[in-house]
Amino acid sequence: METPDIVLFFGRFHPIILHLPIGFLLLAFLLELLSRLEQFKMYRPAVGLALLLGAASAFVAAVLGYMLAQGGGYGDELLGLHQWLGIATVVLAVIAYVLYLQRNKRENPALDKTYVSALSVMVLVLMGAGHYGGSLTHGSDYLTQYMPNPLRKIAGLPEKESKEAKPITNLEEAVVYAEIVHPILDSRCVSCHNPDKKKGELMMHTAEALLAGGENGDIFVPGDPETSEMLVRVHLPEEDEHHMPPDGKIQLTDEQITLLSWWIAQGASFDKTVAQLEVDEETQSVLNTLVDPNANKTEVEILLASEITPADEQLVNGIQQRGVMIMPLAEEVHWLQVNVPRSASADSLMSELSKAAEQITWLDLGNTKTTDEALKVLSQFKNLTRLHLENTKVTDSGLSAISELPYLEYLNLYGTKVTDEGVQQLAQMKNLRRLYLWQTEVTKQGATQLQEANPNLEINLGVEDWNAVKADSAVALR
Numbered sequence: 001m002e003t004p005d006i007v008l009f010f011g012r013f014h015p016i017i018l019h020l021p022i023g024f025l026l027l028a029f030l031l032e033l034l035s036r037l038e039q040f041k042m043y044r045p046a047v048g049l050a051l052l053l054g055a056a057s058a059f060v061a062a063v064l065g066y067m068l069a070q071g072g073g074y075g076d077e078l079l080g081l082h083q084w085l086g087i088a089t090v091v092l093a094v095i096a097y098v099l100y101l102q103r104n105k106r107e108n109p110a111l112d113k114t115y116v117s118a119l120s121v122m123v124l125v126l127m128g129a130g131h132y133g134g135s136l137t138h139g140s141d142y143l144t145q146y147m148p149n150p151l152r153k154i155a156g157l158p159e160k161e162s163k164e165a166k167p168i169t170n171l172e173e174a175v176v177y178a179e180i181v182h183p184i185l186d187s188r189c190v191s192c193h194n195p196d197k198k199k200g201e202l203m204m205h206t207a208e209a210l211l212a213g214g215e216n217g218d219i220f221v222p223g224d225p226e227t228s229e230m231l232v233r234v235h236l237p238e239e240d241e242h243h244m245p246p247d248g249k250i251q252l253t254d255e256q257i258t259l260l261s262w263w264i265a266q267g268a269s270f271d272k273t274v275a276q277l278e279v280d281e282e283t284q285s286v287l288n289t290l291v292d293p294n295a296n297k298t299e300v301e302i303l304l305a306s307e308i309t310p311a312d313e314q315l316v317n318g319i320q321q322r323g324v325m326i327m328p329l330a331e332e333v334h335w336l337q338v339n340v341p342r343s344a345s346a347d348s349l350m351s352e353l354s355k356a357a358e359q360i361t362w363l364d365l366g367n368t369k370t371t372d373e374a375l376k377v378l379s380q381f382k383n384l385t386r387l388h389l390e391n392t393k394v395t396d397s398g399l400s401a402i403s404e405l406p407y408l409e410y411l412n413l414y415g416t417k418v419t420d421e422g423v424q425q426l427a428q429m430k431n432l433r434r435l436y437l438w439q440t441e442v443t444k445q446g447a448t449q450l451q452e453a454n455p456n457l458e459i460n461l462g463v464e465d466w467n468a469v470k471a472d473s474a475v476a477l478r
């Protein structure tokens with residue numbers, strides 16, 4: 001049965017009127033407490049007026065609220081709670097007013113106690129009604145939406161999840177509904193179409209809810225975006241009253257509309273992946289924008305693709321004057337590569353170089369007189385990705401500093417005195433990909449052990465030995 005417009009018209013005043021009973025009734029409570037103090041005794045007669053106005057306006061608000069509810073679109077459970085707490089507020093306000101009058105007639109401590117209890121319960125019920133009313137309009141997570149995670153833990157709420165769609169790492173494998181369609185609906189539609197707030201009797205928060213449709217039935221026709229109600233409404237002019245999302249709310253972008261249309265055109269499947277659907281050119285280019293640009297890059301590639309502030313020019317010139325080759329890794333890039341000449345003593349140079357430690361990503365100390373001493377400051381070179389130490393005096397004790405370098409990808413220790421025991425310190429370096437150990441004291445067994453600990457690592461013990469290491473570890477890994 002259609003609700004008469006006049007009922008809905010008055011109903012819309014509920015959200016305005018409801019502030020009156022809240023104000024009056026809280027004021028009555030406050031005045032009652034104050035008037036018990038000697039210096040505020042004079043407020044006592046005002047309590048009655050506040051209570052009377054509060055009870056009357058609460059009654060009006062309740063009637064208007066009932067009218068508003070006839071328009072539908074609210075979750076039954078929340079609405080029921082709000083409605084009964086609202087009615088209880090009216091009843092308790094009236095009771096409190098009657099008790100107030102009685103108590104004024106005759107001073108009776110028992111009566112006074114009953115009156116104050118009624119007043120207090122009324123305030124609690126009022127706050128409950130207000131809270132559930134707020135949840136009805138704003139969603140039940142309105143108050144807690146921005147609550148910091150530590151507080152959420154105490155309150156027993158799940159951790160905040162960001163509403164931003166997560167970038168997709170593997171487009172072909174992405175489940176279209178879960179990773180593409182749902183995030184769009186979640187950010188643009190679910191705020192009004194959920195169990196607390198079923199506008200048009202429609203919920204859109206889950207696959208089942210979408211399939212259930214709204215008050216006028218199905219909201220999409222698999223394979224036919226043109227006649228699918230949810231898209232028909234999206235395409236209506238914004239000022240049309242049936243346009244979705246309603247005028248004034250954040251609208252869908254053209255890209256989001258393209259994706260929703262494509263999903264429906266392809267059969268509106270809830271479990272198929274992108275690879276299982278046909279993708280036209282336009283959709284493909286939109287899909288590509290959803291992919292995390294760093295998805296298939298290594299951590300080292302991401303580091304080197306990132307911006308870094310340039311090193312101090314004077315510092316770089318000073319280092320150059322000491323015969324060291326120091327230059328950008330590529331044009332227009334502030335990452336530096338450094339090549340220390342054979343004659344130089346790296347030990348004395350390192351403290352100078354460490355002033356540009358942030359920018360230096362390739363460091364070649366190969367064939368110099370470098371000792372473990374020079375590696376003491378190495379931990380400052382956090383962005384080092386490539387380190388040459390071949391034919392230096394470095395030993396096992398120098399390797400612990402190297403193992404601290406988070407981005408080191410390439411390490412050349414050829415011709416040094418490092419041993420099996422020493423190189424085991426490198427086992428946990430997750431970015432290390434290539435390790436040169438030819439003509440060191442590292443044995444085949446030692447290399448195999450290291451290889452097993454870090455399967456991504458390519459160890460070079462000299463050509464023949466390397467093949468042996470690979471074969472051995474393949475057996476061991478099986």
Ligand code: HEC
Binds near residue numbers: 244
């Ligand atoms: C600000 C609240 C709000 C948002 C956001 C919103 N809607 Fe609605 N929606 C409504 C209201 C109110 C109705 C019922 C009135 C009507 O039919 O126009 C409705 C009705 C609908 C219906 C008709 C259901 C039926 O069976 O009658 C569809 C379909 C729909 N919305 C789709 C969407 C889609 C898709 C989005 C997101 C792109 C969306 N809505 C976002 C408020 C909203």
